[in-house]
Amino acid sequence: MKLSTLKRIPPPWRARAMRLGFNLNPAFRGTGGRVDYVSPDLLHVRIRLPLTRRTRNFVGSLYGGSLFAVTDGVHVAMLLASLRRDVIIWDKAAAIRYRKPAYATLYADFRLGRKDLIEICxxxxxxxxxxxxxxxxxxxxxxxxxxVVERLVYIADKAYYKQKMLVQKPGVQT
Structure with missing residues (x-):
């Protein structure tokens, strides 16, 4: 499900639609993770990464790629759904720190605050x-x-970003 579609869905159904969209997306399903909860205001998402045959590495713990991939795109989707403007958003960089091997189901909580949205705007x-x-x-x-996964997310006004890309391309006149 595209996020532009999400904005056309009545607000009471958006959280359910976002959860379903993530859980049915083949790329996200491939991580082994599942979205368990999306708050009605779309500012909190909880993901579960179970230890299964598909997510287990050769020593029996959760595969590092699944731990990293399950965090991909969630903040981008939350921001796209929550910002009331025409923006470009993408993951710019990411880093992961493994503290210990996981032999159990893990959970990740993604949160955005209203203050975060105001500061971004x-x-x-x-x-x-x-x-x-x-x-x-x-x-x-x-x-x-x-x-612990750290993700750096880039956010720009769409018109500004398009103009910036035109300027960076040599030989393109505006």
Whole structure:
């Protein structure tokens, strides 16, 4: 499901549609993760990564690629769904720190605050582009930390970004 489609869905159904969209997406399904919860305001997403035959590595713990991939695109989707403007958003960089091998189902909570959205909009009003770093912790049910993923997300006004790309291409006149 495209996020432009999500904005056409009545607000009471958006959280359910976002959860379903993630869970049916082949790329996300390939991570082994499942979206368990999306808040009605789309500012909190909880993902579960179970230890299964598909997510287990050769030593029996959760595969590092699944731990990393399950965090991909969630903040981008949340921002696209929550910002009330025409923007370009993409992951710019990411890093993962493994704390210990995981032999259990892990959970990741993605959160955006209203203050974050206000700051992003203010930055876009002033500079037309910004970047934000988000930290995601993967924990078990008891709250024990196994992995930390940091993602740097780029956000820009769509018109500004298109103009910027035209200027960067040699030989293209505006």
């Amino acid at each position: 203010r930055e876009l009003d002033n500079n037309h582009e910004t970047s934000r770093k988000f930290t995601i912790e993967l924990k078990d049910k008891a709250g024990i930390l196994y992995t």
